[in-house]
Amino acid sequence: MSVDAALRTAREVFGLRFLVVGCVPTIAACAFLLLLAFAGAPGPLRFADAWQAIAGLNLGQLVLGALGLVVLAVLVQPLQLPMVRLLEGYWPRWAALPRRYGTWRQTGRRRRLARAAELPEAADHAAVQRAGQAGTVLRRLFPVGGAPLLPTALGNALAAAESRAGREYGLDGVVAWPRLYLVLDETTRSVVDDRRNALDGMVRLSVTAVVAGVAAGALLAGSGWWLLLALAPLVIARIAYRGAVHEAVAYGEAVQTAFDLNRFELLRRLRLPMPADQDAEREANEVLCTLWRQAPGDRSLPLTYEHPEPK
Template sequence: MKVGGLLPGASAILTGRLLTVSALPTVACLFFVLTLVWAGAPGALRFKEAWETVAGLGPGEVFVVFLGALLVALVGHPLQLPLVRLFEGYWPERAARLEGLGRARQRRLRGPVVDLAAVPDDAAAVRAAGQAWFEQRRRFPDDGLLRPTRLGNVLAAMDSRAGQRYGLDAVVVWPRIFPLASDRVRAVVMDRRDQLDGSVRWSAALLLTSVVAAGLLWDSGWWRALALVPLAGARLAYLAAVHAALAYAESVDTVFDLHRFDLLAAMHLPLPDDHRAEVVANRRLSAFWLNVPVLQDGYLHTEPGLPLVAPAPQQPSAPPSGGAPAGE
């Protein structure tokens, strides 16, 4: 029986982000728990009875189970951001000791900060040190921003370093630059974000399922080992979330690389002449968005479709073709 036949319009609702991030983990974990109950938990398990129960379900009963899972997914969907923050290691004050232990462990995993200046003048050593430096920077932020979890450190490194080489504060600039990205770039960013959120949701749902299963199977003898199945799945999903976060951070970097000048154009600000001027202008702009009283030098308004490049000053002594185009 098709889902659309059970719930009118469900095929339109269960598409995209809601399906992959919320609905699938909820339905799968709910089915796992119900299977244990139908098999006789708590108590000795008889999976033949579970199969007979599933085979005997009518369309109305299937509809109720599906609707219940969908409602749980819909209610939990707005909580996705707090859930990710929890997995990043932003915990309440009463967990401060646990947070400190997590930071100490992450500091050990990071190891000593790679110092490229101390690398011997050897091609192999330089290449190895460069790779170690690159991996360390994409996986760990500066020591003062270290989080107690691997996922938190990858995302903290992204927040602190994306756009940094251009003088842009990623956290304050991101809501303004992302809408300016091209459709292809935005599709990549959104897809990788969905992978990150989906992996976190799977990990949380499987972890909760493991706890519920352990309670149901407490008096079921060796069947208690079944509670380890969702626990192992939660661990794998968390590792997948870390890798998805690395890919997401790469796509965020790409947005800053390709569309930072579109941001200036949207703000009707002139394009800088060189990288140094770009960094200075972007720092002022980031401070302005942080409500720091910084005045911009001036706006530049042009016809739609024309580049917002400040005209180069006239040099009478130089030939017309002697200078480089403005903005290069």
């Protein structure tokens, strides 16, 4: 590997995404727990002692501690996708009861939004606006096409994004997105990446705050009323989760925009002819997505290619 390639890989691994998604939540949680430990937990807390202990750390101890936090963040990085799946509601079989309860809540929420989106017979301008707003929220937070609901708001918001992306063009967003992402223009990719980083950052903060809250509860079990401090990370976890739902909606909108602006570039890179109208586009894209869904050895659908003349 060349020096330039190594530097580029290092920037990708330890860049803004690693800082926002990996380092900040990990450092915040560890700093909170270390502060409690320095203050005397388990037992009565004396924060003056904690500040004295922190001020007494030498440069070597600080560097070693910072290196340990970075290593911890690197080790946790592969767990990012399982964290997202956990908050989406993809739970094991033994969690059937909370899954049913969550799905029941989400079904009720979708039903209420659907009723609010219905126009009454004698609708004035304000009623039309309210119905339109409810319909917009319904499309952003819940999947279309009769897809089954997940037990969490985050899971349904991401499922809504998957169901909408490329739908009007005959594209299946799940199978088309990995290919479309590679041909995005620089501006669109930057927007998509920023919103994905924000989503993953909120997910990591939420999960990390829950872990910190549980650890703080165990650490403060013998500290009397100081045990209430364990609620602070749990409140942060709840706020971060709501932020993750909003970021999921924003990410879905960015992905939909990416389909709007770059779907023809995907066809060009695949050396496929440009459709003449929307009907032809939908028909061609449905054939293409069917091809992508097939097993590797079962690709019998005919495609006609167009190769540009060499310059």
